[in-house]
Amino acid sequence: MAMNVLMIGTGEYTTGFVDGAASASDKKVGVVGLTLFDLRRRGKVNNLSMVGVNGTKFPAIREHLNKNITQVYNGLDTSFDSFPANDKKDPDAYKAAIDQLKPGDAITIFTPDPTHYPIAVYAIERGIHVLLTKPAVKLLEHHQDLMTKASQKGVYVYVEHHKRFDPAYADARFRAQKLGDFNYWYSYMSQPKYQLDTFKSWAGKESDISYYLNSHHIDICDSMVTDRGYVPVKVSGTASKGVATDRGCHEDTEDTISLLVTWERKDQPGKRGIGVYTSSWTAPTRAGVHTNQYFHYMGAEGEIRVDQAHRGYEYADDNAGQLQWLNPFYMRYAPDEDGNFNGQTGYGYISIEKFIDGCRAVNEGKMKPADLDAKPLPTLKNTIATTAILEAGRRSIDEGREVGIVVENGVWKLV
Secondary structure: OOEEEEEEOOOOOOOOEEOOEEOOOOOOOOOHHHHHHHHHHOOOEEEEEEEOOEHHHHHHHHHHHHHHHHOOOOOOOOOOEEEOOOOOEOOOHHHHHHHOOOOOOEEEEOOOHHHHHHHHHHHHOOOOEEEEEOOOOOOHHHHHHHHHHHHHHOOOEEEEOHHHHOHHHHHHHHHHOOOOOEEEEEEEEEEEOOHHHHHOOOEOOOEOHHHHHHHHHHHHHHHHHHHHOEEEEEEEEEEEEOHHHHOOOOOOOEEEEEEEEEEEEOOEEEEEEEEEEEEEEEEOOOOOOOOEEEEEEEEOOEEEEEEOOOOOOEEEEOOOOEEEEOOOOOOOOOOOOOOOOOOOOOHHHHHHHHHHHHHHHHHOOOOOHHHHHOOOOOEOHHHHHHHHHHHHHHHHHHHOOOEEEEEEOOEEEEO
16 A cells, blocks of 8 residues: 655755755765655655755756656656745745645655654654654654654654665674674764765754764664663763864864763673774765775674775776775666666665555554564664664763663663
8 A cells, every 4th residue: 555755854865956956975866755756656655745944945856856867767757745835935844744644654854853853743643654864863852752652653663774774784783693792893984074065054053973973883783782682881972173163064063973882781781892983074075985884893702894885896987086985785876777767775775665664564454563663673662772872972072971871661861
C-alpha cells in the first residue's frame, strides 16, 4: 500500500540545491528527494510534498530537479506539492504541510538540529510516521519524550543513520561479535571547510560538528557493542577553535571535537571499553574526499580497521586539479543501460527505503513499531545511547567537566 510522504527541509540532503545552485558537495542532486522520486516510480510511495521556510526558492528548486534528475534519468517524475506558496516565507509552514497528510503517512526531517523535536512532536501527535536525520534530537530528554509519544500513537520513528547500511560497516558489526569483549574504539570523520559555507547559518549557533558527524560513528560503535551488554557511563569532550571563526562563522563555532567515552558491561561492571570519536568540518578544501571516514575497533580477541575514505576508486579531473577518492557506494548517480536511475543499492538509498518499508508494514498490520525495535534498525529506542553521548559531550565542553550517564528504571539521565 503506497503512502504519502512530506519532505521537510529543502537543502543539500533533500534537493542538492544550496544558495541558488547545485551543492559543491558530492550530493549535487540530493539524496532524499531523488530516492523518494524513485520509490514513487517503484510504487512504494504515492503523493510527495516538500516544505521549507522560504517559498520563493521553489521555482528554482523545480528547475534544478528537472534539469538534473528528470532530464538525466529517463523522465523521472520530480513533481511535488510545496509549502509555503512561492511568494511566501513562513517558519511554521511545516504545520500546514503536515495537516494535509493523513494518519499512516510519513515525513522526513532534514532541518537544523533544534527544529527536529518540535516538528516530530507535531507529526507524531497526528499519527504520522517520522524519519529524522541524525542527530535525532539534541537533548536526551527530548529523545525519551518522542519515544513515549510515538509508543502512545503507534507510529514508527526512525533515525537516518545510513552508515549502518554501509556494506563494510555492516560486515564489521557482524564480525565484531566474534572478537570477545569490547576494549577500544577510535573513529575520525571530517568534511572540507567549504561545508562551513553551506552550514554557516546554523554552525556554532544551533549545533556543532559532533552532533553532525560524530553521530555517525557513535551509532555504529553502539550498534556493535550494545548486544554485548555495554552502555556508556561517562563522557569527556574537548574542542579546537579558530579556523571556522576566521571564515566568518559564529564566534562559538568549534572546528574539531573529540569525545572520550567510557563504556561498561552491565552484567560485569569490571569490564570496560574506551571509545574516542573525533569529527571536524575544517579539513583541507582539496582533501581528495568529501567525507573522510574510518574507524579502528579492538576486542579482546581481535581488531577491525575500516577506511571508508579510500575505497580503491581513484578519479583525476583537470577541472578539479587533484586526485579524488569517490564514494558511489553511498549514492550511485550513474544511470542504468536504459537511462533510469540505478542507485537502489547505495546505502543512502537503502536507509530511506528501510524506513518506507517499515512504515508500510505497520500500516498494513504486518508489524508493530516494537517489532521494528527488535531488529538492528536505527529506531528511536535503538539510538538513545547516541543522543546521551552527544548531549553529554556538549555539556562536558561547555561546563569543563566529565559528564556521567546513568540508567535508572529504564530512564536515561546525565549527571
